[in-house]
Amino acid sequence: TPVAVIISQCEYLLENENLSAEDKEEITVILRQAKRMSKLTxxxxxxxxxxxxxxxxxxxxxxxxxxxxxxxxxxxxxxxKNIE
Incomplete structure (x- = not known):
């Protein structure tokens, strides 16, 4: 499925040691959301x-x-938004 492709590509990208910490964090957010989307579907x-x-x-x-x-x-x- 398209969501499975997003998940696998994110997991593949996270294996790249040359990514910055910020890039890894952003990819992790995408991965987490894709997994949630898959579960909801x-x-x-x-x-x-x-x-x-x-x-x-x-x-x-x-x-x-x-x-x-x-x-x-x-x-x-x-x-x-500085909300605790």
Whole structure:
């Protein structure tokens, strides 16, 4: 899938020792977002299949982990605006 290509290219780029720390950080952000997009796409596909009558087990959701991911995503924006 296109998202899988983004993930693999980011992982490949992160293996490059010549990248600056800033570049690696930016690529890591892209990689993290691509992985989230992949997970969301999978979940939407599972829901669509379920609505069509196909039986699939729903996976358990860890709200603690979800909260940590949201905090991590918003932390950078908050720091840019000097919000603690």
């Amino acid at each position: 999978s979940e939407m596909l599972m829901i669509a299949r379920n609505e069509q009558g196909e039986q699939h087990l729903m996976e358990k959701l860890d709200f603690g982990l979800l909260s940590e991911l949201v905090i991590e995503e918003l932390q950078t924006k908050a720091q840019e």
